[in-house]
Amino acid sequence: MINNLHDIKTQLENIVNPEVFNLETNENFAASYKEERRIFLIKRLKLQIKIMLIVGVTITSFFIWFNPLLQQKIYAFQLGFGCELCIVFCWFLCGTKLGIRYPSIIFLGLCWLANCVIQIKTALLFGYVEPMTNIWNLMFLTQATIIPVQWRIHLLSQIGTIICYLGLCIIYRHKFNLSINHYVEQGLYLFWTGIICVFSVHLYEKLRKQEFTAKRELEIAQQQSEKLLLNILPSVIAQQLKTQPTTIADIFHDVTVLFADIVGFTELSSHTSPPQLVELLNKIFSLFDELAEKHGIEKIKTIGDAYMAVAGLPNYRRDHAFAIANMALDMQNSVHQFNYDYGLSFSIRVGISTGPVVAGVIGLKKFAYDLWGDTVNTASRMESHGIPNHIQVCDATYQLLKDDYLLEKRGLIAIKGKGEMTTYLLHGVKFGLMK
Template sequence: MLLNNNVLFASKSSVYFRFLLTIAAGIFLFQNSFAQTKTDRNGSHIVQIDTLWLKDELNSDSIWLIKGEDNPIFKALNFDDSQWELRESAVKAYDDKGISWLRMKFKVAPHLLKTPICLDVSQNGASEIYLDGELLDSVGVIGAGKPEVTEISKRFPKSFSVSDTGIHVIAVRYQNLPVVNTFNDIESNMLSGFLSAFKSFNTSFRDANLYYQKTIEKNFRNTNVLTALSGIFCALAFVHILLFCFYYKGWYNLYFGLYNLSIGLICFFIYKMHTTLDIMQNVFYARGIFVTLIVFCTTLTGFTNTLFGRSRIRRIIMLGIGGFAFVASFIAPMISVLMVPLYLFAVLIESLFIIIRAMLRRERTAFIVGGGILACFGYVILLFFVSMLGKSNPINNFVDTHTGKALIFILISFPVSISAYLAYQFGKTSNSLQRQLAEVKRLSIRSLEQEHEKQQILENQKSVLEDQVRSRTQDLQDEKQKSDELLLNILPQEVAEELKEHGSTKTRYHEEVSVIFTDFVNFTQNSEKWGAERMIKELHEDFTAFDHIMEKHGLEKIKTIGDAYLAVCGLPMKTANHAERAIKAALDILDYVNEKAQLSEENALQIRIGIHSGPLVAGIVGVKKFAYDIWGDTVNTAARLEQNSAAGKINISESTYELVKDNYIFENRGLIEAKGKGAIPMYFVTSAINNVKS
């Protein structure tokens, strides 16, 4: 990500803000210790890399040679850099001059040959690192006007090793970020405050294996601690905010819940800053810490004033200042930056004063809360005075050794004491409720006696009601069975089950089915001779026989349209041999019609049949008098095949023919003109070659 000019370095007027951001965002961001630099200043400036360098992680910053020009020959191993300046004395002169080169010569001790070594780099620009003229690693991208920088260093830099004790050269092509004025831009000030903690370019030799191991262990340890603290405080926040929702008069629950939430978020933001090297993400998390710190101060003063404060005006003023600082952090950031340190100091002093005063008044609850707060303040004061002592002081050494534990103690002491207070309050409330419950129990016993009398009356009617329920249940089951049978007579079983379960059905696409369409050839002429009553009787008799044939071969009847009969094979359940089943059903229909014609040759009905295979859509349309139906070009084609068939013939399409051509004998009709379809190939089914299992 290319950083904009207006978000890089603050002007001198924002030094105060950078100092504040360095304290707020730098707690867990970088934990590297910089020891004294060990150099070999013998005129040739050749560094001897030995075990002490790698294990003690000594800084090599002071022996770099620097040149404020950009020339690719500077990376060469044998380039003469004797006229270059020492970076230690010339770094300020080159910081703002665009691209510069740094070189350092080194030798590796014999016992460290082929040992993995890495360069731990931190910077506020972009760099290309060369080892003996070959590109080793890079951080950011050097640009024509300004560098593209997204991170200050790499968590796991590339490692290298050397196989001889000769002279080697590390050459660095470096471009620093430009300085701009960003006085009233909070993100820019955060960015400059974040970057000001680093030199323009700094690197140290490290034992790669040891460095990676330490980095992983440190990340694992910090991740566990910070995530655990964040989870604990967020859980406490959830509980107390939930308590406030159930008892809205307990404002102390809301304040304490938000107080814990602010600590949990601060721990979370610090964890995120520790686990990412991305600059803008760190700026975002630093701003989150800053805003959350305002919430921390506001909720702390609200909690202590609600429990122990006697001045309502003071509480309103302190909460108002916190609210103003919170809004100002988005509208006028620099005003908020100037306010927050003073506000934090005022809140801490006020809370300490209010709680000590309550303890002097011998308020029992104040002793519970005050214990944790006094322990917290006491340790902070101890750190302040110890920090003024020399490093050789044993107390100072003890504090330095246990700083991490101390920070955890400071974080949890106050919340634990407040939780103890709230537990005490809950105990008092619980005792009061116990007395009320005893009275409720006495009244309940009396109510139970009255209820027992009512129960006796109800028992007398129980047997009568049970008989009525059994009778009604049986009636309902009978009615349900009838309705189920009626529904299954209208719809396929799977569709009926879906309709009963969901109240509606989805229209489904079926990729491969076979549609059979039949129509009586001379039905109209015969119906004029028969009359309506016999016509309906004949249709009922024929279609009933067709229904049995469809059921026999696993086809699904769709509907009848006058003297036409429509059925399909392959839905709602997919069927592999759908075309075979459809043709068998069609042959059985022809056998039935022929047998019936032999009994009454004068008025015998003749039928023609069309079959087509392909995809279609099936489902239910409408909400009243609904029926299961099918749509698609496959249905229309089957109708056209039936229209172009002949009496006593089964006319099939080419798609159906391809599915069953090995099992039947056909008459190829060639291309036949079909209405709306053009000329399509058609085949008459003559007879079966052999018996094929259904």
Template sequence: MLKRLRLGIGIGLLYFVSFLPLNLSAYLLSTHHPSEPLWLFTNIARIISLFLGLTLMHTSIFRRRLGLVFLCASLSITLFQGISDTLQGTVKPSLFSWTLVFISQATLIPVRWPLHLIAQLSAFAYYFGVNSALGLEVFPKDMAPPNLFLNLFWICSICNLSVYLYERLAKTDFQSRQKLKAAQERSERLLLNILPISIAERLKQEQSTIADSFTEVTVLFADLVGFTQLAEQTSPRALVELLNLIFSKFDQLAEQHRLEKIKTIGDAYLVVAGLPEPRINHAVAVAQMALDMQQALHQVNQQTGRALAIRIGIHTGPVVAGVIGLKKFAYDLWGDTVNTASRMESHGIPGKIQVTGTTYDCLKEHYFFEKRGPIFIKGKGQMTTYLLQGKRDGFA
């Protein structure tokens, strides 16, 4: 309403200022009819009141009372003219002035139709009430009272109806925009649940395939041991609820350690550190995540009475990460590092965390390990692997 009210009062001010030179010249060049000074002063009073209203809107007090400013501005236009006519003793319905004022208000300030009605009734109350009380003739001889009232009724009805319809349309438009905004926010949250923030922003701006190379990250694969057999003995709903309970805890840990969850495949969980934003301590973050995952599964077992075990494999190395395809976007990893981490998990021991020599070199100063020895890894041949036991004392 503030902008509309400022526009309406501003145009009204310009309207009366534009007539001021004509009023002055008519006053200076005429024989000074008694009505001319009063008309000039009435116009000046309107200009002053509108300028004052325009100024007051910049104050915090009147910004909260814009309805009062509207009424004062409207009445300063209609009542000053009415008072001028009353003082001259020659009153006549100002059909042209009223129509111009009310239509201008409805066009430029189409808000709060009850305020428009109050402004209109106030002008009529003064004209018919005050002038009649003073004994002045309020009905012109060339217009019957029913015709006058019918004219005034339709002028006000059309103006107020247009304001009401505009308000309703504006309200509907506002509600639609709010719903659209809420839908966009839900879509944004959904997108950010699927993709990292930086990747989501790029995906919204770029049409090409997103693919980035990272020289060193640490990848973790985890798999629930015996889950396939458990699925045969458990109802689908109970199975999904159990899996959701476990993976929700893993998701919380991934967020806590600032890791990027890539995906879940059945009962397997894939997470990585060091992308999409590179970080120095990626191996440490994943190692701590692995230990915390074991603890989280232990808590779930105590809570549900199960005896589930988890097998975890970790490897450090280069990967390519990105988003491909046209539908069901997913941020995924490619490269030998991913395959090796998967092999560490699949060739691991239930309840243990198996890491490669590369990851061991990154962590040996801060964590305890048990050397598992050379083992045959499918697609890799003989590899020396290590089992992560826990943190060394004094390492935060």
């Protein structure tokens, strides 16, 4: 008994909250977070490109304006114009499949364009190999603040910059003309700038992942709450209740109500364990739920071993009586099949009535969608005064079904609280109308 309860509890947890408990290792979560981070990276790369274009124009203009030599002005223009073209090309890549799929390549390209390409071009044009630490630090800080994701590519961009510079030193056999203290000071600034940038990106990304996890948990919880609410209430009523949390009541002038009772279930409960009894009832009612879904019928509730459903609300349909009749016939067949599969001898007694009802949600706790009115009472009496393995309908339902279904007049029946009523037994669909 304890094991069964534990299994049921585990199943309920999986149904209600299937992805929340282990999002860090969930493959779907990892893919979703990776996609979210990739989109974020593309958006921020476009922002960085715009900033770099503006910065490039201002710096190039400065060198052209303040350089006295024409040749140096030309070199500055060539260098600035070439860098701007490369930046524009990176902007173009952001809109291509390659760039969207591999935004990290654009990230590294922008960083090394400012740090390495300018360093190389300056060495080629002027033979100047001194480290441009101001530009490097500016690029590292810019990308850490604008694009604070994937700390590994930040670290790779910094290492690549240093390797490029050391390579130039070897190629040009650069001699360090300034004091050793100057290079140590610049190196320390560069080192700690890089460390702080990488560490801040790591912390930001960790926080962003936690935020994404919490957001995903909230979305899943909301989806499951919505799903549970729709299992309790019709979708139209659920939406109305969320926007208007007051008493909901509507009059429907033409619907068909069904009551079904499992005959013999009460006797079975006297010599069957409670878990087995509930399991059997659940299997039968699950079959009925599937039929309600199939025929577009609204299940209202279960009362012990009785099942209540209605057609024609909350959304009106002209064929409400036909839908209920078809479901009632299918319910008989499903019970026969259930008895065959499990070696049981249940029978079902069904009552149907057509007419106006009041439907709504009342109460503050454990609220449910319910029906009231004489039509509901009549349907209940049709069932309770019916015959096992038969479907009893009132005269109003008979008038709607008589041309398309096989019905047998049962005659005047004394109905509790109603007096004598003419009722009919529904046997099936007329042959020519069977699908």
